[in-house]
Amino acid sequence: xxxxxxxxxxxxxxxxxxxxxxxxxxxxxxxxxxxxxxxxxxxxxxxxxxxxxxxxxxxxxxxxxxxxxxxxxxxxxxxxxxxxxxxxxxxxxxxxxxxxxxxxxxxxxxxxxxxxxxxxxxxxxxxxxxxxxxxxxxxxxxxxxxxxxxxxxxxxxxxxxxxxxxxxxxxxxxxxxxxxxxxxxxxxxxxxxxxxxxxxxxxxxx
Numbered sequence: 001x002x003x004x005x006x007x008x009x010x011x012x013x014x015x016x017x018x019x020x021x022x023x024x025x026x027x028x029x030x031x032x033x034x035x036x037x038x039x040x041x042x043x044x045x046x047x048x049x050x051x052x053x054x055x056x057x058x059x060x061x062x063x064x065x066x067x068x069x070x071x072x073x074x075x076x077x078x079x080x081x082x083x084x085x086x087x088x089x090x091x092x093x094x095x096x097x098x099x100x101x102x103x104x105x106x107x108x109x110x111x112x113x114x115x116x117x118x119x120x121x122x123x124x125x126x127x128x129x130x131x132x133x134x135x136x137x138x139x140x141x142x143x144x145x146x147x148x149x150x151x152x153x154x155x156x157x158x159x160x161x162x163x164x165x166x167x168x169x170x171x172x173x174x175x176x177x178x179x180x181x182x183x184x185x186x187x188x189x190x191x192x193x194x195x196x197x198x199x200x201x202x203x204x205x206x
Contacts, residue, residue: 010132075105143190170203
């Protein structure tokens with residue numbers, strides 16, 4: 001599979017995940033800002049495959065700004081470029097950064113933590129471009145509707161259950177939790193159609 005196709009598929013699926021996040025959090029990204037993949041003007045940053053070490057997309061809503069970067073390698077050089085860009089972006093309402101990488105250099109996880117530690121108020125996620133080549137919500141086994149319980153609903157659960165923390169767990173490595181950015185302690189309701197009836201069940205993010 002060529003690099004252009006990899007990027008296009010990852011773009012389509014990450015936008016779908018961000019749309020679902022917005023629906024769960026009650027914010028909507030403005031359409032005019034969703035489909036722009038910007039390329040830097042510096043020709044020296046070009047790499048094979050049609051995208052660059054600092055290609056990015058900016059998604060905006062009234063209460064949330066998400067910036068998505070595509071990089072070839074999760075290494076020191078590209079992380080430095082991103083942090084320089086983020087220092088400029090900090091003056092805006094940026095709340096989420098998603099970094100999509102094709103490969104990782106040795107020690108990249110430690111390097112990423114080192115470079116991103118200064119951005120304490122921004123949620124930063126790292127996703128492999130390979131895992132974004134398919135949309136997990138296209139799978140019939142995935143519940144058709146997923147939503148986070150609001151405060152009133154959680155309070156009602158407390159009345160009926162001795163301890164909501166005893167609910168089955170939604171673990172940090174669960175892909176649904178990762179892609180929808182479900183936070184620790186949130187209670188999620190999953191619904192699906194079975195035998196012409198709606199079946200729902202709850203999970204708590206551990």
